[in-house]
Amino acid sequence: NAGVTQTPKFRILKIGQSMTLQCTQDMNHNYMYWYRQDPGMGLKLIYYSVGAGITDKGEVPNGYNVSRSTTEDFPLRLELAAPSQTSVYFCASSYGGNQETQYFGPGTRLLVL
Amino acid sequence: GDSVTQMEGPVTLSEEAFLTINCTYTATGYPSLFWYVQYPGEGLQLLLKATKADDKGSNKGFEATYRKETTSFHLEKGSVQVSDSAVYFCALSDPNTNAGKSTFGDGTTLTVKP
Numbered sequence: 704n705a706g707v708t709q710t711p712k713f714r715i716l717k718i719g720q721s722m723t724l725q726c727t728q729d730m731n732h733n734y735m736y737w738y739r740q741d742p743g744m745g746l747k748l749i750y751y752s753v754g755a756g757i758t759d760k761g762e763v764p765n766g767y768n769v770s771r772s773t774t775e776d777f778p779l780r781l782e783l784a785a786p787s788q789t790s791v792y793f794c795a796s797s798y799g800g801n802q803e804t805q806y807f808g809p810g811t812r813l814l815v816l
Numbered sequence: 817g818d819s820v821t822q823m824e825g826p827v828t829l830s831e832e833a834f835l836t837i838n839c840t841y842t843a844t845g846y847p848s849l850f851w852y853v854q855y856p857g858e859g860l861q862l863l864l865k866a867t868k869a870d871d872k873g874s875n876k877g878f879e880a881t882y883r884k885e886t887t888s889f890h891l892e893k894g895s896v897q898v899s900d901s902a903v904y905f906c907a908l909s910d911p912n913t914n915a916g917k918s919t920f921g922d923g924t925t926l927t928v929k930p
Contacts, residue, residue: 707859734916745820745905745920753915761917793859800914802848802867807859
């Protein structure tokens with residue numbers, strides 16, 4: 704199994720540009736999450752989904768959008784990129800809710816200049 | 817809101833030394849508690865977890881006990897190895913929903929020298 708895969712691995716954006724970070728999992732998990740990790744900090748939850756067609760905001764959703772049309776895919780859209788969005792983005796998935804382990808992808812490093 | 821406070825790093829130890837990384841949390845209700853490890857250039861992976869008070873999670877020689885009375889989940893290992901060098905994150909899962917929404921500490925960087 705590939706687990707959780709993310710593309711691209713690294714991207715440089717100019718201020719005001721848009722992009723989509725891709726995330727796919729092959730574990731048939733219902734729950735998926737997007738986090739950002741700033742240097743020296745823990746992960747902050749951006750958006751999450753408890754199943755196809757259901758998404759909700761996390762702690763830091765401003766400047767981002769998500770969709771969940773299938774169980775496998777959970778893309779994160781950045782509109783009008785800003786330097787404050789420079790970060791490492793991790794996608795994760797889990798089988799269930801609060802007691803379940805989250806499985807993380809390798810991350811996408813984004814630099815906004 | 818929920819919060820997780822971890823011992824500040826970085827931590828540098830010699831091989832075979834004893835490791836403790838402190839973690840305390842604030843949450844309403846009874847969260848599940850996790851330790852994740854992040855190796856350089858990789859995503860986080862679960863090290864161990866505990867889902868109720870007094871549970872002990874263990875894996876690869878690491879242990880942590882869910883202490884409700886002190887709201888703590890300290891990570892310990894009796895004898896560290898060079899291969900344990902990584903960043904360690906304590907996390908809790910929001911007990912007020914069942915969505916697995918997690919709050920992470922800032923991470924503690926461990927370096928083990930031969």
